[in-house]
Amino acid sequence: IAGITQAPTSQILAAGRRMTLRCTQDMRHNAMYWYRQDLGLGLRLIHYSNTAGTTGKGEVPDGYSVSRANTDDFPLTLASAVPSQTSVYFCASSLRDSSYNEQFFGPGTRLTVL
Amino acid sequence: GQNIDQPTEMTATEGAIVQINCTYQTSGFNGLFWYQQHAGEAPTFLSYNVLDGLEEKGRFSSFLSRSKGYSYLLLKELQMKDSASYLCAPFDSNYQLIWGAGTKLIIKP
Numbered sequence: 145i146a147g148i149t150q151a152p153t154s155q156i157l158a159a160g161r162r163m164t165l166r167c168t169q170d171m172r173h174n175a176m177y178w179y180r181q182d183l184g185l186g187l188r189l190i191h192y193s194n195t196a197g198t199t200g201k202g203e204v205p206d207g208y209s210v211s212r213a214n215t216d217d218f219p220l221t222l223a224s225a226v227p228s229q230t231s232v233y234f235c236a237s238s239l240r241d242s243s244y245n246e247q248f249f250g251p252g253t254r255l256t257v258l
Numbered sequence: 259g260q261n262i263d264q265p266t267e268m269t270a271t272e273g274a275i276v277q278i279n280c281t282y283q284t285s286g287f288n289g290l291f292w293y294q295q296h297a298g299e300a301p302t303f304l305s306y307n308v309l310d311g312l313e314e315k316g317r318f319s320s321f322l323s324r325s326k327g328y329s330y331l332l333l334k335e336l337q338m339k340d341s342a343s344y345l346c347a348p349f350d351s352n353y354q355l356i357w358g359a360g361t362k363l364i365i366k367p
Contacts, residue, residue: 179357184359185359186262186345186357186358186359186360187301187345187347187357188357189354189355192354202354234300234301240353245289245349245353245355246291246303246306247291247303247355248303249300249301249302250300251299251300252299252300
């Protein structure tokens, strides 16, 4: 693995189903983030984790949950998917050891909820 | 509230210069990033400003005025591959990035 990876690349999901989007980084970054990106809108933060074992809510957390059991992995779960969760989801990570906090992004997961 | 304002779309000619403006209002400020995003791809880092002034990096430069809540990205010698969206993202007081909707830059031959 080089950098940050996400799986799956894309998914079509029936409403009401449970879905976990996976994110893994091998850069030993402390902080990780989940964003959604919708046409005409900026990236919106769903959840974040400043360090393994801790998580926090972003701007649009409802309907999503996360866990951070270790440094490398940060899965995002949709407990019961709804059509409004159709979006492109990006996972990102950053070192976050100072005020400089460049975020590195995974390739994204394109999710369609029908 | 927190707000980022960028033009939605701009068009420029190959070989020319273009300036993309960004004004922001955030609760606290700890620097500002510019990212590039090609269609269907992830955002990638372009520049970072924390102090007032101009940061130059090859064909790309970024300017910051903290007192005015203003930044711009200057792209010189435009190439077709520069066609992308450019995202302005200041840090707020919690060191969270606040993302603008981005400026779609179209380069014409």
